[in-house]
Amino acid sequence: MAPLLLTLLPGCGLIDRIRGVDDDEADEAEEAGEAEPETKDGGESDEAVADTTPKIAPITGLDRFKHWAPRHAFLGAPTVVAQVISEQKLIVATSDAHVGVSDDAGKTWRWTKAGDAVRDVGGYPDGPYLALHEGAISMSDDGLQWRRLARFSSDSLIDMVAADIGIVAIGKNGGFIHVGKDGTGGRGGWMPDKFKPKALLELNGAVLAWSGKSGYGTTDGVTWTELEQLPAMADGRGFLTSAGACAIAKVGKRRGVACSVTGSAHGIGEEFAVENKGVVSLTDDGGETWVTAALPFKGANSIFGKPGGPYYAVGNGGAIAISSDGGETWVDQKWEETANLTDGLVDGNNVIIVGAKGTVVYSQNGGEKWDYAAPPTTKNLTWVGKSGSDFVASDGRAFFSSGNGVDWVEAEPIELPASGGPCDEGPDDGEQCRYAADVTTPESMPEVRGLTFTGDVGVALGDDALVAVTTDGGATWSSAHGLDLARYGAIAFSVAGDNVLTTDGVKLVSSADAGGSWVEGEMVRTYKINDVHVIAQGKNAGMWLAAAKDEILAAKVDPKLWLPAGDDQIKGDWRAIFEIDGVVYVSGSKGELRRSEDLSNWTELVTGIPSPVIDMAGEGDTVWAATAPTRKNNNVLLRSEDGGKHFIVVQEMPGATEQPDLRVSDGAVHWGDLLSRDLGNSWTRETERYFPGLVDVADGSGMQIANLIYRYGGDRMYVVTGEGERDWIRIDSAYTEGGTIQCAQTSGCWMLASGVVYRPLGM
Numbered sequence: 001m002a003p004l005l006l007t008l009l010p011g012c013g014l015i016d017r018i019r020g021v022d023d024d025e026a027d028e029a030e031e032a033g034e035a036e037p038e039t040k041d042g043g044e045s046d047e048a049v050a051d052t053t054p055k056i057a058p059i060t061g062l063d064r065f066k067h068w069a070p071r072h073a074f075l076g077a078p079t080v081v082a083q084v085i086s087e088q089k090l091i092v093a094t095s096d097a098h099v100g101v102s103d104d105a106g107k108t109w110r111w112t113k114a115g116d117a118v119r120d121v122g123g124y125p126d127g128p129y130l131a132l133h134e135g136a137i138s139m140s141d142d143g144l145q146w147r148r149l150a151r152f153s154s155d156s157l158i159d160m161v162a163a164d165i166g167i168v169a170i171g172k173n174g175g176f177i178h179v180g181k182d183g184t185g186g187r188g189g190w191m192p193d194k195f196k197p198k199a200l201l202e203l204n205g206a207v208l209a210w211s212g213k214s215g216y217g218t219t220d221g222v223t224w225t226e227l228e229q230l231p232a233m234a235d236g237r238g239f240l241t242s243a244g245a246c247a248i249a250k251v252g253k254r255r256g257v258a259c260s261v262t263g264s265a266h267g268i269g270e271e272f273a274v275e276n277k278g279v280v281s282l283t284d285d286g287g288e289t290w291v292t293a294a295l296p297f298k299g300a301n302s303i304f305g306k307p308g309g310p311y312y313a314v315g316n317g318g319a320i321a322i323s324s325d326g327g328e329t330w331v332d333q334k335w336e337e338t339a340n341l342t343d344g345l346v347d348g349n350n351v352i353i354v355g356a357k358g359t360v361v362y363s364q365n366g367g368e369k370w371d372y373a374a375p376p377t378t379k380n381l382t383w384v385g386k387s388g389s390d391f392v393a394s395d396g397r398a399f400f401s402s403g404n405g406v407d408w409v410e411a412e413p414i415e416l417p418a419s420g421g422p423c424d425e426g427p428d429d430g431e432q433c434r435y436a437a438d439v440t441t442p443e444s445m446p447e448v449r450g451l452t453f454t455g456d457v458g459v460a461l462g463d464d465a466l467v468a469v470t471t472d473g474g475a476t477w478s479s480a481h482g483l484d485l486a487r488y489g490a491i492a493f494s495v496a497g498d499n500v501l502t503t504d505g506v507k508l509v510s511s512a513d514a515g516g517s518w519v520e521g522e523m524v525r526t527y528k529i530n531d532v533h534v535i536a537q538g539k540n541a542g543m544w545l546a547a548a549k550d551e552i553l554a555a556k557v558d559p560k561l562w563l564p565a566g567d568d569q570i571k572g573d574w575r576a577i578f579e580i581d582g583v584v585y586v587s588g589s590k591g592e593l594r595r596s597e598d599l600s601n602w603t604e605l606v607t608g609i610p611s612p613v614i615d616m617a618g619e620g621d622t623v624w625a626a627t628a629p630t631r632k633n634n635n636v637l638l639r640s641e642d643g644g645k646h647f648i649v650v651q652e653m654p655g656a657t658e659q660p661d662l663r664v665s666d667g668a669v670h671w672g673d674l675l676s677r678d679l680g681n682s683w684t685r686e687t688e689r690y691f692p693g694l695v696d697v698a699d700g701s702g703m704q705i706a707n708l709i710y711r712y713g714g715d716r717m718y719v720v721t722g723e724g725e726r727d728w729i730r731i732d733s734a735y736t737e738g739g740t741i742q743c744a745q746t747s748g749c750w751m752l753a754s755g756v757v758y759r760p761l762g763m
Contacts, residue, residue, distance in 0.1 A: 059760070059761050059762035060762075062719055062721070062729060064748075064749075064761065064762055064763065065705060065734070065749070066733050066734060066761075067144060067145055067733055068734045068735065068736075068759060068760055068761070069110060069111050069144060069758060069759060070098055070111045070112070070113060070756045070757065070758050071111075071515055071757045072480055072481075072482065073482055073483050073515075073518045074483065074485065074755070074756045074757045075094060075096075075098055075111070075465035075482045075756060076464055076465065076482050076485055076487075076489050076755065076756075077094040077096035077098070077465060078449060078461065078462055078464070078465070079092045079450070079465055079467055080093065080094060080095045080118075080450065080461065081450075081461075082452050082461050082467070083120075083122045083123070083452070084452065084453070084455075084457045084458070084459060085124065085125055085129075085162075087105060087455075087457055088102075088104055089102070089103055089123065089125055090106055090457075090459055090467075090469065091121040091122065091129055091131075091143070092121065092459065092461065092467050093114070093118035093131065097115070097117050098111055098112070098113055098465065098756075099111065099112055099113075099118060099129075099143070100143075100465075100467060101123075101140075101143030105457065105469060105471050106459070106468075106469025106471075106478055109467065109480060110143055112140075112143070112144045113735035114131055114138065114146065115133075116134070117133065117134065118131050118132065118133060119132045119134060119159075119160075120158075120159055120160045122167075123162055124181060128140055128141050128182070128183070129142075129143045130160065130162055130167060131146065132157055132160040133157065134156050135151060135157065136148050136149060136151050136157075137160065137167065137169060137177070137183075144761055145733075145761075149179060149183050149186070151177075152177045152178075152186050152188030153169075153175035153176065153177050155171025155172065155173050155174070155190075156172050156173070157169050157170070157171050158170060158171060158172045159197075159198075159199050160200065161200040161201060162181070163202040163205075165205070165206075165207060165218070165219060165220060166179055166180050166181055166221050167179040167180070167181065167183075168200060168207045168221050170191075170197050170200055170209055172196065173196060174190050174191040174194060174195055174197065175188060175189070175190055175191075176188060176189055176190070176191060176209070176224075178220075178221030178222055187222060192224055193226070196211060197211050197215070197216070198210065198211040198212075199211075203231060205219065207219075208230070208231075209224070210227075210230055213230060214227075214230075215227045215230045236452075237451075239451070240279060240292040240293060240294065241259060241292060241453060241456050241473030241474050242289050242292065242456050242472060242473035242475070243259035243261075243289075243472065243473035243474035244260050244261035244262075244281050244290055244292055244437075244438065244439075244473075244474070245259065245261070245276075245279050246259040246451070246458065246474040247451070248448055248449075248450075248460075249440070251440045251441055251443055251448075253443070254443070254445070254446070254447045255447050255448050256442075256443070256445060257441045257451055257458075257460050257474060257477070258438050258439070258440045258441075259438060259439050259440070259473065259474035260437070261274050261281045261290055261292075261435065261437050262274070262435065262436040262437070262438070263275050263277075263279075263434075263435065264276070264300075264432060264433075264435075265423060265427050265432065265435035266302060266304065266427065266431075266432055267427035267428050267429045267430055267431045268303070268306070268307055268311065269306070269307035269429050270307060270429075271284045271308075272426040272427050272435075273303040274435050275295070275300045277299065278297060279292065279293075279294055279295070280292070280295055280303065280313060280327060280330065282311070282326070282327035283426070284308075286426065287425075287426060287437055289473075289475075290473075291327040292327075293323070293327055293329055295321050295330050296321050296330060296332035297319040297321065298315075299315050299316065300313040300314065300315050300319075301314055301315050301316065301340070301342045302341075302342060302343040302344055302432075304345055304346060305323075306346050308326070309323060309326055310322055310323060310324045310346075310367065314342070314344055314355070316341070317338055317340065318335050318338045318340075318341060318355075319341065320332075320335060320341060320353070321333065322367065335370075337359070337361065339357060340355050340356040340380075341353055341354070341359070342354060342356070342382045343355075343381070343382060343383050343384050344384060345384050345391070345430075349363075349364060349365055350362070350363070350364055350391075350405050351366065351367050352391055353384075354381035354382075354383070354384045354393050356381075357378055357379075358375030358378055358380075359375060359381065360372065360373035360374075360375065360408065361373075364405070373405065373408060374408070376393065376400040376408035376409070376410075377395060377398060377400065379395040380395055381395050383396070383416055383417075385430055387401070390402060390411075391403070391405050392414060394416065396416075398410065399411045399413050399414060417432075418431050418433070420433065420434065421433055422435075422436075423435055439474060439475050439476075441468055441477050441479070442477070445462070445466060445468060445479055446462050446463040446464045446466045446482075447462050447463045448460045448466065449463070453474075456471060456472055456473040457469075458470045460477070462481075463481075463484075464482035464484050465482045466479060466480075466482075467480055467481070468481075483507070483509055483520065485504035485507065485509075485755070486504040486505055486506055489504060489754070489755020489756055490502040490504055490752055490755050490756070491503060491504060491505050491755070492529075492530070492531050492752070493532065493750065493752045493757060494532050494533045494577075494742065495534065495743070495747060495750050496534035496535065496536035496541070496744055497534075497536070497542070497744050497745065497746045497747060498513055498514040498744075498746050499542060499544070499559075500515060500534070500747070500750065500757075501533070501534050501559070502532065503529045504755075505529050505530070506526065506527075507520055507521070507529075508532065508546055508553075508562060509521070510544060510560075515747075515757075515759065519560050521559060521561070521562045523553065523562045524562075524563070524564075527548035527549060527551060527553065528548055529546050529553075530547050530549070530573075530574060530575045530576070531546070531574070531575060531576050531577050532544070532546050532547070532577070533578075533579060533584070535579060535584065535599075536579060536744075537579070537582040538581065538583070539582065540598070543555065543556050543599060544556075544562075545565065545577055545599070546562065546577075547576060547577050548574060549573050549574070550569065550570075550571055550572065551565075551570060551574075552566065552570045552594070552602065554599050556599065565599050565600065565602070566600060566602050567600070570594065570602055572589075572594075573589040573590070574586050574588050574592075574594075575587055575589050575612055576612070576613070576614060578615075578616035580623050580644060581618060581643075582597075583596070583643070583644055584596050585605075585613070585616060587612050587613040587614070588612060589612050590612070591610045591611055591612055591613075592604070592612075593605040593607055593613055593647075595644055605644075605645070605646070605647060606646075607625070607627070607647050608649065609627045609636050609638070609649070611627040611630055611636070612627065612628050613625045613626065614626060614627065614628045614635075614658070614660065615659075615660045616662065617669070618664060619664040619665070619667070621640075621643045622639065622640070622641055622664070622679075623643065624638065624662055624664060625637075625638040625647060626638070628658065629656035629657065629658070633652060633656075634652050634653050634655060635652070635653045635656060635660055636649060636650075636651075636653070637649075637650040637652075637671065637680055638650060639679065639680060650679075650680040651680065653671060653674075657672070659693065660672065661692045671683070672690070673685055673686050674686070689720070689724075689727075691704075691720060691728070692708060693706045693707070693740075693741075695741050695742065695743050697749055698743040698744055698745045698748070699745075699748070703719055704720040705717070705719050705741055705743070706720075706741070707736045707740065707741055709738060715736045715737055715739060716736070717731040717734055718730055718731070719731060734758075735753060736751070736753055737753055738754050739752065739753035740753075747763070748760065748763040
C-alpha cells in the first residue's frame with residue numbers, strides 16, 4: 001500500500017504532533033514562510049561495594065516474608081535494559097530478570113526478581129513502574145511488588161513505551177497492545193499492512209513504531225497511520241550532553257563511558273565553541289560545562305557570534321546555521337548560496353561572512369536581511385575581522401578593508417590571529433585552535449555494555465549488575481554493582497547479629513552492618529573455600545571462620561584480613577562448620593572432625609565413621625552428629641555426653657538423606673519427622689505438621705520459616721505461626737529456588753537462592 005498524506009487520514013494532525021507543531025502554529029508558520037522547528041536529540045564510582053537497597057516502610061507479621069528483595073552486591077548477571085523515567089526515577093533490569101528501581105537518581109536501588117525474562121522497562125514519574133516480558137506487561141507501584149496485566153495479543157512482545165496516551169507495546173510480528181496508564185482497560189490488534197516494527201518511541205505526545213526507514217504513528221494507541229517520512233532518530237550509540245558527546249569507549253583495560261569535547265575550537269569573546277563532525281559544544285565557563293547540539297550539516301569551517309548569542313556556523317556548499325537559544329539548537333538557513341563559506345564576524349548589527357572566490361555575504365540589521373557584496377577578489381577569502389573601525393578580509397596574502405561591509409578595497413597587511421595549533425584552555429576571541437578534553441567513568445568499574453541518556457541524566461549498564469548514573473551529562477558518575485563473584489554466585493553464607501559472611505568458593509565477602517556495606521577479604525593465597533561461619537555465642541562471638549581445602553581460616557579482628565586459624569597448617573578437605581554453645585566443629589570430606597574453643601587450638605575427634613559429618617546439634621553437655629549416607633549405608637547418628645569431646649555411635653538411621661534435619665529441644669532429639677526422648681534408643685514419628693529445616697525468625701513471635709527444595713518441582717516456602725495443625729501459610733510470591741534461610745535477632749532473616757542473597761521486604 002502506497003503511503004498516504006497524513007492530513008487525509010484518521011488521526012489528522014499526527015505529523016504536526018510528531019514535529020512538535022500545533023495545527024494553528026503550523027498554519028501560521030506556513031503563511032509566514034517560517035522554517036519548521038527542529039526536534040532535538042535526546043564522577044566518581046564508590047570504591048567500597050555498598051548494598052544500596054534503601055529501607056522501605058516497616059512491614060510486620062507474615063507480610064514480611066511474602067516478598068524478598070535481592071542484595072545488589074550479589075547480582076552477577078549484566079544489566080541489559082534501562083529507562084530514565086525522570087530526573088530522579090530510574091529503572092533497570094538484568095539478563096536474569098532482576099529488576100531495580102531508584103527514586104533518587106541512582107543513589108539507592110531496590111530490587112526484585114521477576115518471574116521471567118525482562119525485555120524492556122519503563123514507567124511514569126508519578127508511577128507506576130513497568131516491565132515487559134515476552135508474553136505480558138508487569139506493573140508495580142513501588143518497584144518491588146509486581147502484578148501481571150491481562151494479555152491482549154498472542155504476539156511475542158519486544159518493545160514498550162509509557163506514553164501520554166497510555167502504555168503501548170509491540171510484538172515482533174506486528175501485534176500491539178494499548179493499556180491505560182494505571183493498567184486499566186486495554187485492547188490489542190495488529191499493525192496495518194502486515195507491518196513488523198522493531199522499536200517504539202514517543203515524540204510530542206504521539207507514539208511511533210518503526211523499522212528501518214518505515215514507520216507508523218498513533219495518537220490514541222489503537223489507530224495507526226503510515227508516516228511519509230520518519231523524523232531523525234538517534235542511533236543509540238552517542239548522546240549529546242552538557243559534558244560533550246558521550247559514548248561507550250575504552251577506559252583503562254575495560255569499556256566505560258567517555259564524554260568528549262574534541263575538535264576545532266573557535267573563540268567568541270570569553271566563550272568558545274568546539275566543533276567535530278557536525279557536533280558543536282559551546283562553553284561560557286572555560287570548559288566546565290557545555291551546551292552540545294548537532295548542526296544541520298557535517299563540518300563547520302567557522303563558528304562565530306556575540307557572547308551569549310546569536311551564534312553562526314558556516315561550512316562548505318553555502319551551509320549556514322544559526323543558534324538563538326544559547327547553542328541548544330541550530331537552525332539551517334537553507335540559502336541558495338553554494339560557495340564554501342569559511343569565516344565570519346558579528347559587530348553590533350553587522351554580520352559579515354566570507355568564502356570561496358571572494359564571496360562576501362553581509363547583514364546590517366542583525367541577520368534579518370542578507371545581501372551580497374561585490375567580490376573584492378577571485379581568490380578564496382579565509383578570514384574576516386576588524387582593524388580599528390574597519391572590517392578586514394584576507395585570503396592569507398592579500399588584504400581588503402571596508403567601513404560598512406559592502407564596499408571593499410585593497411588594504412595593508414595586518415597580523416592574523418593564531419589558528420590551528422593545539423590549546424589546553426581554549427582559544428581567545430577570534431582565534432582558532434585544536435581542543436581536546438574528556439571525562440570518563442572510573443577505570444575500576446565493571447565492563448560497560450549499554451548506555452542511555454535522557455537530557456543530562458544517563459545510565460550506563462554492564463557486567464555484575466552495573467548501574468552507573470550521571471545527572472550532569474557524564475561529568476561525574478556514581479555506580480553500584482555486584483561483587484564479581486564466580487559463575488554461580490555465592491555458595492554459602494552465615495549470619496550472626498548484624499554480621500554476614502558469604503563465599504563463592506574463592507572470595508570471602510562480609511558485612512558488619514547487616515548488609516549496608518560489603519568488604520572483600522584478603523588472604524595469603526588462593527583457597528578452595530567450602531563453607532563459612534560467623535560465631536554467634538560465647539567468648540568468640542562475632543569472629544569469622546572459613547572451611548577450605550587444607551586450611552581452616554579465621555578473621556578474629558577485621559573481616560578484611562584472613563589468616564590460618566591454627567599455628568600449623570590443618571590438613572584436610574574441610575567441608576562444613578558447626579557451632580554448639582560457642583564451641584566450633586569443622587568437618588572434613590573423609591570423616592575428619594576438629595573441635596576448638598578458642599579458634600587457635602584444634603583437637604582431632606575420632607568418630608570411627610569414614611563419612612563426613614553433615615549436621616550437628618546440642619543441648620548442654622549432650623552433642624549430636626549425623627554423618628552422610630554412602631552407597632551401602634544410611635546416615636549414622638553419633639552422640640557425645642561430655643560437651644562434644646568424644647563421640648559414640650548411636651545407630652544407623654532408617655533411610656538415607658543428605659539433609660538430616662537434626663535438632664534438639666527440651667531434652668528430645670529430632671531427626672526429620674522422628675522424635676526420641678531416650679537418647680536415641682527409640683523413635684516415634686511426627687507426621688501431622690512436619691516442615692523440614694524450620695528456622696525461628698528470631699523476633700520473639702515464635703514464628704518459624706522453611707524453604708522446601710524439591711528436585712522435580714518448584715520450591716515451596718512455609719511460615720509456621722503456631723502449634724496448631726493448620727497454623728501455617730505457604731508463600732508463593734517470593735523467589736525461593738534453591739533457597740536456604742538463616743535468621744538472627746538483630747538483622748532478621750536472610751536467604752541464599754541461586755547464588756544471590758535475599759532479604760524480606762522492609763529488612
